[in-house]
Amino acid sequence: MRKPLTKPRKEAAQERSRATVDALIAATARILVREGFDKASTNRIAAVAGVSVGSLYQYFPSKEALVAAVIERHQQDTLRIVRAELAQAANQPIERGVRTLVAMAVKAHRIDPKLHRVLAEQIPRVGKLEKVETFSRENYALFKAYLESHRQEIRAVDLELAAFVCVTSIEALTHTAVLHQEIASGEETEALIDEVTRLVVRYLTG
Template sequence: MARKLLTKPRKTASQERSRATVGALLEATARILVKEGFDKASTNRIAEVAGVSVGSLYQYFPGKEALVAAVIERHRQEILQTVRSELAKAWTLPVEQAMRKLVAVAVKAHRVDPRLHHVLTEQIPRVGRLETLETFGRENFALFRTYLESRRDELRVDDLELASFVCVTTIEAVTHNAVLHHSKLLTDARMDALVEETACLLIRYLKG
Protein backbone atom coordinates (compact mmCIF):
# COMPACT_ATOMS: atom_id res chain seq x y z
CA MET A 1 0.00 0.00 0.00
CA ALA A 2 1.44 3.38 -1.01
CA ARG A 3 2.23 5.71 1.84
CA LYS A 4 0.10 8.82 2.24
CA LEU A 5 2.01 11.91 1.18
CA LEU A 6 2.20 14.62 3.82
CA THR A 7 1.99 18.00 2.16
CA LYS A 8 1.29 20.29 5.12
CA PRO A 9 4.04 21.91 7.23
CA ARG A 10 4.47 20.76 10.82
CA LYS A 11 4.32 24.31 12.17
CA THR A 12 4.33 27.92 11.03
CA ALA A 13 7.45 30.00 11.41
CA SER A 14 6.58 32.95 13.64
CA GLN A 15 9.93 34.45 14.64
CA GLU A 16 12.36 36.19 12.32
CA ARG A 17 15.03 33.52 12.69
CA SER A 18 12.60 30.67 12.01
CA ARG A 19 11.14 32.52 9.01
CA ALA A 20 14.66 32.90 7.64
CA THR A 21 15.22 29.15 8.06
CA VAL A 22 11.98 28.30 6.27
CA GLY A 23 12.81 30.79 3.53
CA ALA A 24 16.22 29.21 3.02
CA LEU A 25 14.62 25.75 2.82
CA LEU A 26 12.10 26.89 0.22
CA GLU A 27 14.79 28.62 -1.84
CA ALA A 28 16.92 25.47 -1.71
CA THR A 29 13.97 23.29 -2.71
CA ALA A 30 13.13 25.52 -5.68
CA ARG A 31 16.78 25.62 -6.79
CA ILE A 32 17.13 21.84 -6.64
CA LEU A 33 13.84 21.27 -8.48
CA VAL A 34 14.97 23.51 -11.34
CA LYS A 35 18.57 22.29 -11.59
CA GLU A 36 18.38 18.65 -10.48
CA GLY A 37 14.74 17.56 -10.63
CA PHE A 38 12.16 16.24 -8.18
CA ASP A 39 13.87 12.89 -7.61
CA LYS A 40 17.08 14.56 -6.42
CA ALA A 41 15.21 16.81 -3.99
CA SER A 42 15.73 14.66 -0.90
CA THR A 43 15.44 16.21 2.55
CA ASN A 44 19.18 15.67 3.09
CA ARG A 45 20.01 17.45 -0.17
CA ILE A 46 17.61 20.32 0.57
CA ALA A 47 19.04 20.81 4.05
CA GLU A 48 22.58 20.76 2.65
CA VAL A 49 21.85 23.42 0.02
CA ALA A 50 19.91 25.54 2.53
CA GLY A 51 22.78 25.35 5.01
CA VAL A 52 20.66 23.99 7.85
CA SER A 53 20.52 20.66 9.64
CA VAL A 54 18.08 17.94 8.63
CA GLY A 55 16.73 18.13 12.17
CA SER A 56 15.85 21.79 11.63
CA LEU A 57 14.12 20.89 8.37
CA TYR A 58 11.98 18.28 10.11
CA GLN A 59 10.93 20.82 12.74
CA TYR A 60 8.94 22.58 10.04
CA PHE A 61 8.25 20.01 7.31
CA PRO A 62 7.47 16.26 7.49
CA GLY A 63 9.18 15.54 4.15
CA LYS A 64 10.08 16.85 0.72
CA GLU A 65 6.48 16.72 -0.53
CA ALA A 66 5.50 19.31 2.10
CA LEU A 67 8.42 21.48 1.03
CA VAL A 68 7.44 21.25 -2.62
CA ALA A 69 3.83 22.07 -1.72
CA ALA A 70 5.09 25.16 0.12
CA VAL A 71 7.13 26.15 -2.93
CA ILE A 72 4.02 25.75 -5.09
CA GLU A 73 2.01 27.93 -2.72
CA ARG A 74 4.73 30.59 -2.63
CA HIS A 75 4.93 30.59 -6.43
CA ARG A 76 1.15 30.82 -6.68
CA GLN A 77 1.13 33.83 -4.38
CA GLU A 78 3.86 35.51 -6.46
CA ILE A 79 1.73 35.02 -9.58
CA LEU A 80 -1.37 36.39 -7.85
CA GLN A 81 0.52 39.46 -6.65
CA THR A 82 1.72 40.03 -10.21
CA VAL A 83 -1.66 39.77 -11.94
CA ARG A 84 -4.38 40.39 -9.32
CA SER A 85 -4.99 44.08 -10.07
CA GLU A 86 -4.88 43.52 -13.84
CA LEU A 87 -7.37 40.66 -13.61
CA ALA A 88 -9.68 42.87 -11.58
CA LYS A 89 -9.55 45.50 -14.34
CA ALA A 90 -10.36 42.91 -17.01
CA TRP A 91 -13.77 42.12 -15.51
CA THR A 92 -14.87 45.75 -16.05
CA LEU A 93 -13.96 45.92 -19.75
CA PRO A 94 -15.98 45.20 -22.91
CA VAL A 95 -15.54 41.69 -24.29
CA GLU A 96 -12.98 42.64 -26.96
CA GLN A 97 -10.75 44.48 -24.49
CA ALA A 98 -11.27 41.96 -21.71
CA MET A 99 -10.10 39.02 -23.82
CA ARG A 100 -6.94 40.87 -24.85
CA LYS A 101 -6.28 41.83 -21.23
CA LEU A 102 -6.82 38.27 -19.96
CA VAL A 103 -4.47 36.72 -22.51
CA ALA A 104 -1.81 39.36 -21.79
CA VAL A 105 -2.18 38.77 -18.05
CA ALA A 106 -1.76 35.02 -18.55
CA VAL A 107 1.46 35.61 -20.50
CA LYS A 108 2.74 37.84 -17.70
CA ALA A 109 1.84 35.24 -15.08
CA HIS A 110 3.73 32.48 -16.88
CA ARG A 111 6.79 34.72 -17.03
CA VAL A 112 7.04 34.72 -13.23
CA ASP A 113 10.05 32.42 -12.74
CA PRO A 114 9.24 30.35 -15.85
CA ARG A 115 11.83 27.62 -15.19
CA LEU A 116 10.30 26.89 -11.79
CA HIS A 117 6.79 27.16 -13.24
CA HIS A 118 7.72 24.56 -15.86
CA VAL A 119 8.97 22.11 -13.24
CA LEU A 120 6.01 22.60 -10.91
CA THR A 121 3.38 22.20 -13.62
CA GLU A 122 4.91 19.41 -15.69
CA GLN A 123 7.34 17.37 -13.62
CA ILE A 124 5.90 17.19 -10.11
CA PRO A 125 3.78 14.10 -9.26
CA ARG A 126 0.08 14.99 -9.52
CA VAL A 127 -0.99 14.13 -5.96
CA GLY A 128 -2.62 16.11 -3.19
CA ARG A 129 -1.69 19.79 -3.21
CA LEU A 130 0.84 19.04 -5.93
CA GLU A 131 -1.91 18.29 -8.42
CA THR A 132 -1.67 21.43 -10.53
CA LEU A 133 -0.66 25.06 -10.69
CA GLU A 134 -2.71 27.19 -13.04
CA THR A 135 -2.90 30.90 -13.73
CA PHE A 136 -6.68 30.70 -13.83
CA GLY A 137 -7.76 28.64 -10.83
CA ARG A 138 -11.29 27.92 -9.64
CA GLU A 139 -11.78 31.44 -8.29
CA ASN A 140 -10.92 33.11 -11.58
CA PHE A 141 -12.93 30.52 -13.51
CA ALA A 142 -15.96 31.55 -11.44
CA LEU A 143 -15.18 35.23 -12.09
CA PHE A 144 -14.94 34.50 -15.83
CA ARG A 145 -18.34 32.81 -15.71
CA THR A 146 -19.81 35.79 -13.84
CA TYR A 147 -18.25 38.18 -16.36
CA LEU A 148 -19.84 36.34 -19.29
CA GLU A 149 -23.19 36.45 -17.52
CA SER A 150 -22.87 40.24 -17.24
CA ARG A 151 -22.27 40.39 -21.02
CA ARG A 152 -24.81 37.76 -22.03
CA ASP A 153 -26.70 40.09 -24.35
CA GLU A 154 -23.53 40.58 -26.45
CA LEU A 155 -22.71 36.89 -26.81
CA ARG A 156 -23.77 34.27 -29.35
CA VAL A 157 -23.02 31.37 -26.98
CA ASP A 158 -25.80 30.07 -24.74
CA ASP A 159 -23.98 27.65 -22.41
CA LEU A 160 -21.84 30.05 -20.38
CA GLU A 161 -20.43 27.29 -18.20
CA LEU A 162 -19.08 25.52 -21.28
CA ALA A 163 -17.94 28.79 -22.82
CA SER A 164 -16.00 29.64 -19.66
CA PHE A 165 -14.30 26.25 -19.78
CA VAL A 166 -13.38 26.65 -23.46
CA CYS A 167 -12.01 30.17 -23.02
CA VAL A 168 -10.08 29.61 -19.80
CA THR A 169 -8.60 26.34 -21.08
CA THR A 170 -7.59 28.01 -24.35
CA ILE A 171 -5.90 30.93 -22.59
CA GLU A 172 -4.05 28.66 -20.19
CA ALA A 173 -2.91 26.18 -22.87
CA VAL A 174 -1.75 28.78 -25.39
CA THR A 175 0.13 31.00 -22.94
CA HIS A 176 1.65 28.07 -21.04
CA ASN A 177 3.08 26.52 -24.19
CA ALA A 178 4.17 29.84 -25.65
CA VAL A 179 6.12 31.04 -22.62
CA LEU A 180 7.48 27.75 -21.33
CA HIS A 181 8.16 25.85 -24.56
CA HIS A 182 8.65 28.42 -27.32
CA SER A 183 10.18 31.43 -25.58
CA LYS A 184 13.19 31.48 -27.95
CA LEU A 185 10.95 31.43 -30.98
CA LEU A 186 8.47 34.01 -29.72
CA THR A 187 10.09 37.45 -29.57
CA ASP A 188 8.31 40.29 -27.77
CA ALA A 189 6.78 41.38 -31.07
CA ARG A 190 5.58 37.86 -31.80
CA MET A 191 4.26 37.52 -28.25
CA ASP A 192 2.19 40.67 -28.83
CA ALA A 193 0.89 39.10 -32.02
CA LEU A 194 0.12 35.88 -30.13
CA VAL A 195 -1.93 37.83 -27.59
CA GLU A 196 -3.85 39.52 -30.40
CA GLU A 197 -4.47 36.31 -32.37
CA THR A 198 -5.59 34.38 -29.28
CA ALA A 199 -7.89 37.21 -28.20
CA CYS A 200 -9.42 37.36 -31.69
CA LEU A 201 -10.03 33.62 -31.58
CA LEU A 202 -11.89 33.96 -28.27
CA ILE A 203 -13.85 37.01 -29.41
CA ARG A 204 -15.03 35.23 -32.58
CA TYR A 205 -16.05 32.22 -30.50
CA LEU A 206 -17.97 34.31 -27.97
CA LYS A 207 -19.54 36.88 -30.29
CA GLY A 208 -19.48 35.25 -33.72
Protein backbone atom coordinates (compact mmCIF):
# COMPACT_ATOMS: atom_id res chain seq x y z
CA MET A 1 0.00 0.00 0.00
CA ARG A 2 1.41 3.38 -1.02
CA LYS A 3 2.10 5.74 1.86
CA PRO A 4 0.39 9.15 1.64
CA LEU A 5 2.59 12.15 0.95
CA THR A 6 3.19 14.11 4.15
CA LYS A 7 5.58 16.82 2.95
CA PRO A 8 4.31 20.20 1.69
CA ARG A 9 4.61 20.80 -2.07
CA LYS A 10 6.24 24.19 -1.55
CA GLU A 11 6.98 26.72 1.14
CA ALA A 12 4.88 29.87 1.38
CA ALA A 13 7.22 32.79 0.69
CA GLN A 14 4.92 35.78 0.29
CA GLU A 15 2.65 37.19 2.99
CA ARG A 16 -0.51 36.29 1.07
CA SER A 17 0.73 32.73 0.56
CA ARG A 18 1.60 32.40 4.23
CA ALA A 19 -1.88 33.60 5.14
CA THR A 20 -3.38 30.89 2.90
CA VAL A 21 -1.19 28.20 4.48
CA ASP A 22 -2.04 29.45 7.98
CA ALA A 23 -5.75 29.34 7.15
CA LEU A 24 -5.45 25.77 5.84
CA ILE A 25 -3.55 24.57 8.91
CA ALA A 26 -6.00 26.29 11.26
CA ALA A 27 -8.96 24.78 9.39
CA THR A 28 -7.40 21.32 9.56
CA ALA A 29 -6.94 21.67 13.34
CA ARG A 30 -10.56 22.80 13.81
CA ILE A 31 -11.93 19.90 11.79
CA LEU A 32 -9.74 17.37 13.63
CA VAL A 33 -11.07 18.60 16.99
CA ARG A 34 -14.73 18.91 15.98
CA GLU A 35 -15.16 16.03 13.53
CA GLY A 36 -12.14 13.74 13.81
CA PHE A 37 -9.44 12.56 11.42
CA ASP A 38 -11.72 10.46 9.22
CA LYS A 39 -13.96 13.43 8.42
CA ALA A 40 -11.04 15.68 7.47
CA SER A 41 -10.98 15.62 3.67
CA THR A 42 -9.14 18.11 1.47
CA ASN A 43 -12.49 19.39 0.16
CA ARG A 44 -13.76 19.94 3.69
CA ILE A 45 -10.53 21.62 4.80
CA ALA A 46 -10.52 23.97 1.80
CA ALA A 47 -14.15 24.93 2.43
CA VAL A 48 -13.55 25.71 6.12
CA ALA A 49 -10.40 27.66 5.26
CA GLY A 50 -12.25 29.66 2.60
CA VAL A 51 -9.90 28.73 -0.23
CA SER A 52 -10.25 26.61 -3.34
CA VAL A 53 -9.15 22.98 -3.42
CA GLY A 54 -6.79 23.99 -6.22
CA SER A 55 -5.10 26.47 -3.89
CA LEU A 56 -4.84 23.79 -1.21
CA TYR A 57 -3.08 21.44 -3.63
CA GLN A 58 -0.59 24.13 -4.55
CA TYR A 59 0.85 23.76 -1.06
CA PHE A 60 -0.20 20.35 0.26
CA PRO A 61 -0.46 17.07 -1.70
CA SER A 62 -2.84 15.37 0.75
CA LYS A 63 -4.76 15.75 3.98
CA GLU A 64 -1.96 13.81 5.67
CA ALA A 65 0.46 16.58 4.69
CA LEU A 66 -1.86 19.11 6.30
CA VAL A 67 -2.15 17.01 9.46
CA ALA A 68 1.66 16.76 9.53
CA ALA A 69 1.79 20.57 9.37
CA VAL A 70 -0.67 20.80 12.27
CA ILE A 71 1.49 18.38 14.27
CA GLU A 72 4.65 20.33 13.51
CA ARG A 73 3.09 23.65 14.54
CA HIS A 74 1.66 22.15 17.73
CA GLN A 75 5.05 20.70 18.62
CA GLN A 76 6.80 24.01 17.95
CA ASP A 77 4.42 25.71 20.39
CA THR A 78 5.14 23.00 22.94
CA LEU A 79 8.89 23.11 22.38
CA ARG A 80 9.00 26.82 23.14
CA ILE A 81 7.62 26.08 26.61
CA VAL A 82 9.94 23.11 27.10
CA ARG A 83 13.09 25.06 26.21
CA ALA A 84 12.16 27.96 28.47
CA GLU A 85 11.39 25.71 31.43
CA LEU A 86 14.50 23.59 30.93
CA ALA A 87 16.61 26.74 30.89
CA GLN A 88 14.98 27.77 34.16
CA ALA A 89 15.61 24.34 35.70
CA ALA A 90 19.23 24.07 34.54
CA ASN A 91 20.80 25.35 37.76
CA GLN A 92 18.17 24.05 40.17
CA PRO A 93 18.98 21.10 42.49
CA ILE A 94 17.52 17.81 41.38
CA GLU A 95 14.27 17.80 43.38
CA ARG A 96 13.38 21.37 42.51
CA GLY A 97 14.52 20.95 38.90
CA VAL A 98 12.44 17.81 38.37
CA ARG A 99 9.41 19.53 39.85
CA THR A 100 9.90 22.41 37.39
CA LEU A 101 10.01 19.91 34.52
CA VAL A 102 6.91 18.03 35.67
CA ALA A 103 5.00 21.30 35.99
CA MET A 104 6.23 22.18 32.50
CA ALA A 105 4.83 18.91 31.15
CA VAL A 106 1.41 19.70 32.60
CA LYS A 107 1.57 23.19 31.11
CA ALA A 108 2.63 21.83 27.71
CA HIS A 109 -0.26 19.36 27.62
CA ARG A 110 -2.66 22.20 28.29
CA ILE A 111 -1.75 23.85 24.98
CA ASP A 112 -4.93 23.07 23.04
CA PRO A 113 -5.54 19.75 24.84
CA LYS A 114 -8.44 18.72 22.60
CA LEU A 115 -6.20 18.99 19.55
CA HIS A 116 -3.38 17.16 21.27
CA ARG A 117 -5.71 14.32 22.20
CA VAL A 118 -6.88 13.94 18.60
CA LEU A 119 -3.31 14.02 17.33
CA ALA A 120 -2.19 11.45 19.87
CA GLU A 121 -5.12 9.05 19.56
CA GLN A 122 -6.70 9.29 16.09
CA ILE A 123 -3.92 9.90 13.62
CA PRO A 124 -2.55 6.87 11.72
CA ARG A 125 1.19 6.48 12.27
CA VAL A 126 2.44 7.21 8.75
CA GLY A 127 5.64 9.04 7.84
CA LYS A 128 5.77 12.38 9.63
CA LEU A 129 2.55 11.50 11.41
CA GLU A 130 4.56 9.12 13.60
CA LYS A 131 5.85 12.11 15.56
CA VAL A 132 2.81 12.83 17.70
CA GLU A 133 4.22 13.47 21.14
CA THR A 134 4.83 16.27 23.55
CA PHE A 135 8.44 15.30 24.07
CA SER A 136 10.57 14.97 20.95
CA ARG A 137 14.02 13.41 20.74
CA GLU A 138 15.40 16.88 21.37
CA ASN A 139 13.66 16.87 24.74
CA TYR A 140 15.25 13.56 25.70
CA ALA A 141 18.63 15.07 24.83
CA LEU A 142 17.88 18.21 26.84
CA PHE A 143 16.83 16.16 29.88
CA LYS A 144 19.94 14.00 29.57
CA ALA A 145 22.05 17.18 29.54
CA TYR A 146 20.28 18.31 32.71
CA LEU A 147 21.10 14.98 34.38
CA GLU A 148 24.74 15.25 33.27
CA SER A 149 25.04 18.64 34.92
CA HIS A 150 23.66 17.18 38.18
CA ARG A 151 25.58 13.90 38.07
CA GLN A 152 26.75 14.25 41.68
CA GLU A 153 23.14 14.31 42.94
CA ILE A 154 21.95 11.06 41.33
CA ARG A 155 22.89 7.41 41.63
CA ALA A 156 25.16 5.65 39.15
CA VAL A 157 22.91 5.03 36.16
CA ASP A 158 23.11 5.14 32.37
CA LEU A 159 22.05 8.71 31.69
CA GLU A 160 20.53 8.00 28.30
CA LEU A 161 18.38 5.24 29.77
CA ALA A 162 17.52 7.39 32.79
CA ALA A 163 16.44 10.26 30.55
CA PHE A 164 14.21 7.86 28.60
CA VAL A 165 12.64 6.41 31.76
CA CYS A 166 12.03 9.83 33.34
CA VAL A 167 10.70 11.63 30.28
CA THR A 168 8.50 8.72 29.23
CA SER A 169 7.05 8.44 32.75
CA ILE A 170 6.39 12.18 33.00
CA GLU A 171 4.84 12.21 29.53
CA ALA A 172 2.54 9.25 30.20
CA LEU A 173 1.31 10.51 33.56
CA THR A 174 0.71 14.11 32.55
CA HIS A 175 -0.82 13.10 29.21
CA THR A 176 -3.38 10.87 30.91
CA ALA A 177 -4.12 13.33 33.71
CA VAL A 178 -4.60 16.40 31.53
CA LEU A 179 -6.06 14.99 28.33
CA HIS A 180 -8.43 12.61 30.05
CA GLN A 181 -9.39 15.23 32.63
CA GLU A 182 -8.20 13.26 35.64
CA ILE A 183 -7.22 16.55 37.30
CA ALA A 184 -9.83 19.29 37.52
CA SER A 185 -8.59 21.77 40.12
CA GLY A 186 -5.46 23.66 41.02
CA GLU A 187 -5.06 21.56 44.17
CA GLU A 188 -5.29 18.34 42.16
CA THR A 189 -2.69 19.65 39.72
CA GLU A 190 -0.28 20.49 42.55
CA ALA A 191 -0.84 17.06 44.11
CA LEU A 192 -0.12 15.36 40.77
CA ILE A 193 3.06 17.41 40.27
CA ASP A 194 4.21 16.51 43.81
CA GLU A 195 3.60 12.78 43.29
CA VAL A 196 5.26 12.59 39.86
CA THR A 197 8.21 14.58 41.20
CA ARG A 198 8.56 12.16 44.10
CA LEU A 199 8.44 9.20 41.70
CA VAL A 200 11.15 10.57 39.39
CA VAL A 201 13.44 11.88 42.15
CA ARG A 202 13.35 8.57 44.02
CA TYR A 203 14.16 6.73 40.79
CA LEU A 204 17.10 9.04 40.12
CA THR A 205 18.51 9.11 43.65
CA GLY A 206 17.76 5.53 44.66
